[in-house]
Amino acid sequence: MKKQLLFLMTALLSLNTFAQIPNYVPSSGLGSWYSFDGNANDLTVNANNGVLNGVTSTFGIDGNPNSAYQFNGNGNAIQLLNPFLNGAQVQEFSVEFLVKFDTIGVAQVIWAKHLFWGEISISLAANNSIQMTWANSVTGNKYSTIYSDPNLISVDNWYNIVIIFQNSGGGIYVNGNQVSTNLQWTAQGGSIISNAQIEAQANFAQLSNTSKFGTYQNTYFFKGKMDEFGIWDRALTPCEIVKIYNRNIAFSFISAGADQSICSGDPVTLNGSGGSSYQWNNNVVDGQAFTPNQSANYVVNGTDSLGCQGTDTVVVTVLENAVSTLTQTALDSYTLNGQTYTQSGTYTQTVPSGAGCDSVLYLNLTIHSPVTGPTTIETACESYTWNGQTYSQSGTYTYNGTTQYGCDSTVTLQLTINEAPSNASLTLAGGIFTGMATGANTYAWFDCGTNQSIPGETNLTYTPSVSGSYAFIAINGCGLDTSTCEPIEVQGIEESATFTANLYPNPTDDIVYITVHDAQIKTINIMDIQGKICGIYSGFSSAASLSMKDLASGAYLVSLETDKGLRTWRVSKN
Numbered sequence: 001m002k003k004q005l006l007f008l009m010t011a012l013l014s015l016n017t018f019a020q021i022p023n024y025v026p027s028s029g030l031g032s033w034y035s036f037d038g039n040a041n042d043l044t045v046n047a048n049n050g051v052l053n054g055v056t057s058t059f060g061i062d063g064n065p066n067s068a069y070q071f072n073g074n075g076n077a078i079q080l081l082n083p084f085l086n087g088a089q090v091q092e093f094s095v096e097f098l099v100k101f102d103t104i105g106v107a108q109v110i111w112a113k114h115l116f117w118g119e120i121s122i123s124l125a126a127n128n129s130i131q132m133t134w135a136n137s138v139t140g141n142k143y144s145t146i147y148s149d150p151n152l153i154s155v156d157n158w159y160n161i162v163i164i165f166q167n168s169g170g171g172i173y174v175n176g177n178q179v180s181t182n183l184q185w186t187a188q189g190g191s192i193i194s195n196a197q198i199e200a201q202a203n204f205a206q207l208s209n210t211s212k213f214g215t216y217q218n219t220y221f222f223k224g225k226m227d228e229f230g231i232w233d234r235a236l237t238p239c240e241i242v243k244i245y246n247r248n249i250a251f252s253f254i255s256a257g258a259d260q261s262i263c264s265g266d267p268v269t270l271n272g273s274g275g276s277s278y279q280w281n282n283n284v285v286d287g288q289a290f291t292p293n294q295s296a297n298y299v300v301n302g303t304d305s306l307g308c309q310g311t312d313t314v315v316v317t318v319l320e321n322a323v324s325t326l327t328q329t330a331l332d333s334y335t336l337n338g339q340t341y342t343q344s345g346t347y348t349q350t351v352p353s354g355a356g357c358d359s360v361l362y363l364n365l366t367i368h369s370p371v372t373g374p375t376t377i378e379t380a381c382e383s384y385t386w387n388g389q390t391y392s393q394s395g396t397y398t399y400n401g402t403t404q405y406g407c408d409s410t411v412t413l414q415l416t417i418n419e420a421p422s423n424a425s426l427t428l429a430g431g432i433f434t435g436m437a438t439g440a441n442t443y444a445w446f447d448c449g450t451n452q453s454i455p456g457e458t459n460l461t462y463t464p465s466v467s468g469s470y471a472f473i474a475i476n477g478c479g480l481d482t483s484t485c486e487p488i489e490v491q492g493i494e495e496s497a498t499f500t501a502n503l504y505p506n507p508t509d510d511i512v513y514i515t516v517h518d519a520q521i522k523t524i525n526i527m528d529i530q531g532k533i534c535g536i537y538s539g540f541s542s543a544a545s546l547s548m549k550d551l552a553s554g555a556y557l558v559s560l561e562t563d564k565g566l567r568t569w570r571v572s573k574n
Contacts, residue, residue: 030044105128132147262316281298299311322360324359393417443458443473469486508574548573
């Protein structure tokens with residue numbers, strides 16, 4: 001298919017404007033190359049620089065000034081004085097150039113070269129075809145030509161032209177496409193020159209002597225623009241020709257396809273495009289499914305029918321089947337991904353991911369429901385405080401609250417309130433005390449004279465053996481209640497004592513005196529009629545004086561304990 005170079009103007013900005021050979025120009029076998037950027041210098045090491053004869057600088061294919069030369073079709077030329085190629089013998093070569101014709105329909109020589117065995121030239125024929133002609137002096141200056149399709153060229157369009165000269169024939173390419181109608185050398189008269197003849201005659205040693213751009217023997221002048229020119233001592237490959245035309249050394253025509261994401265364990269198939277054969281890395285076979293075990297970059301090298309090679313990369317991402325654990329606490333129920341749970345437990349869900357991979361979710365769920373608590377049975381004294389409320393009476397009570405998780409909670413209290421004993425009292429009859437009280441279940445008796453309980457006396461009755469003052473104690477689990485102290489004089493106590501004692505004055509306003517004969521005083525106690533101890537005194541031997549000044553008026557018991565017995569008096573305080 002014929003292409004218009006005009007369509008690729010924007011792709012040609014890579015043309016070097018700093019006297020360097022562009023990367024898209026093949027370096028292997030390159031003899032000379034001219035950019036025509038302000039001069040006609042050969043940019044290879046051969047330095048076969050041209051001499052300007054009337055040509056002027058103009059705008060090149062890239063639209064930049066001073067990047068091409070204008071030929072006027074009337075004698076303008078660029079002359080080269082040295083050989084293009086330095087090989088001892090050249091059996092084939094390639095020529096590439098960029099031209100734009102200002103006129104067509106007339107013969108125009110683009111380049112001509114004198115050889116030691118004849119002449120060779122590249123031209124636009126009157127039928128608007130591109131042709132290469134050589135005159136072989138060995139065969140009597142007979143002309144042989146390879147040529148393109150007629151009416152191929154039009155005015156005011158840039159053309160990239162490549163011509164290959166080979167012993168067995170040749171080829172012409174315009175804008176990357178093969179356009180020659182014959183690939184063999186055709187002599188004058190139409191006969192085909194054999195390969196053997198070509199091999200014997202075409203000794204292109206050094207392509208010697210001078211050559212010119214724009215004319216042949218000062219005839220058939222070229223009228224138009226020339227942007228670049230190169231010559232190689234070998235035949236360029238179709239791929240190289242396409243790369244030159246596209247101004248792209250990479251010439252990336254091979255595609256590995258779009259990046260892919262797959263789930264772990266799933267197969268994937270990679271297919272290259274843009275070529276005729278493909279070679280993948282990582283032991284991948286084109287178009288054959290395989291199962292990758294991890295994400296990776298896969299590179300394909302492709303070759304097309306022209307022998308051009310390209311490469312591309314596709315990323316295959318392997319998505320793992322995710323496993324996660326979710327721990328939740330809820331009231332009454334919990335809904336996850338449309339599933340509602342009402343009981344605590346461990347549940348498993350399989351959830352598709354955005355890429356279609358399964359995601360396994362483990363749910364550790366605790367469900368808190370309304371609580372009806374157990375009944376609490378309590379016994380308390382006087383009062384009991386429960387959930388901030390104080391109760392003083394026995395009964396059954398309920399409390400409605402909220403658990404730490406926000407659930408309703410109902411609990412019950414069965415309460416028994418006990419009170420401490422009360423109304424403790426005693427009566428005396430026949431020398432026997434009888435105690436009485438409310439709410440008591442245990443009893444004790446108290447010696448008000450010694451201020452001590454009486455060991456072993458735990459009945460409701462008590463019979464004193466000595467004179468003194470005694471009280472009844474009523475006891476239960478909530479406390480005790482004590483009666484008033486009641487005095488008793490046990491007959492025969494004084495008579496049995498082996499000492500004598502006197503107390504005076506009685507009644508008294510203040511001081512009472514006690515004298516003792518034949519005994520030693522141990523302690524003296526003063527208590528009121530209810531048995532309350534008002535004073536305990538010691539440190540006397542046989543006489544004592546006690547002040548009752550600060551006591552209230554009334555009856556008191558004064559108890560004297562000696563080493564020989566006990567004596568008690570009832571004393572009135574005025």
